Amino acid sequence: MWKFIKKHQNIADIMRDKGLAKVGDGLVNLCYSLAKSEVLGEATGEKVRDSVLARALRATPIYSHISRRTDTGAAADAFEAIVAYLWLTEKTTTETLVSSLVERLDIHSEMNRTQESEVAVEAFQNMLEGLIDLLPDS
Numbered sequence: 001m002w003k004f005i006k007k008h009q010n011i012a013d014i015m016r017d018k019g020l021a022k023v024g025d026g027l028v029n030l031c032y033s034l035a036k037s038e039v040l041g042e043a044t045g046e047k048v049r050d051s052v053l054a055r056a057l058r059a060t061p062i063y064s065h066i067s068r069r070t071d072t073g074a075a076a077d078a079f080e081a082i083v084a085y086l087w088l089t090e091k092t093t094t095e096t097l098v099s100s101l102v103e104r105l106d107i108h109s110e111m112n113r114t115q116e117s118e119v120a121v122e123a124f125q126n127m128l129e130g131l132i133d134l135l136p137d138s
Contacts (some may be wrong), residue, residue, distance in 0.1 A: 004019070005020075005089065008085065011062060011065045011136065011137060012065045012066065014082055014085045014135070014136075015062075015065060015078035015082060016066075017085070020080070020085050021081040021084070022080075023080075023084040024081050024082070024083045024084030024085075027083055027084055027087055027094075028048055030094070031083075032101060032120070033045050033046045034094075034098045035098045035101035035123070038098070038102050039105045040107070040108075048120065049117065051072055051076075052120045052124060053075065053080065053124060054073075055125075056079065057075050057076075057078060057079045060128050062082070062132060062135075082128070082135065086131055092131060092134065100127040101127055103123070104119070104122050104123035104126045105119060105120070106119055
């Protein structure tokens, strides 16, 4: 459907695609904002920190497809590229992504930033683990 999507032969190719990472950045932030709004019962806009996405990626088998020396920013970009690829190729939907986050997003307004980050890491790890089978050569 989208003419700008390149053919990717494997997970590593997807994870290195900087264009997908840029699209995925907005998509991941949107999904997190929607999930957090649903959990809290009021609209909120959030930006997901790179450290949250990097930690979530590193806790999954997908991490083996990139170098162990990958820094936090590159790992977060890889996470975002995967989500964008699967969404753009219609292998997942925004609703599915948000629902998977809501499942594990046990947050409340009294949480500090560190506590919320811990919960978010687990939620994003759960999301990514649910997408693994949709990726090429997974």
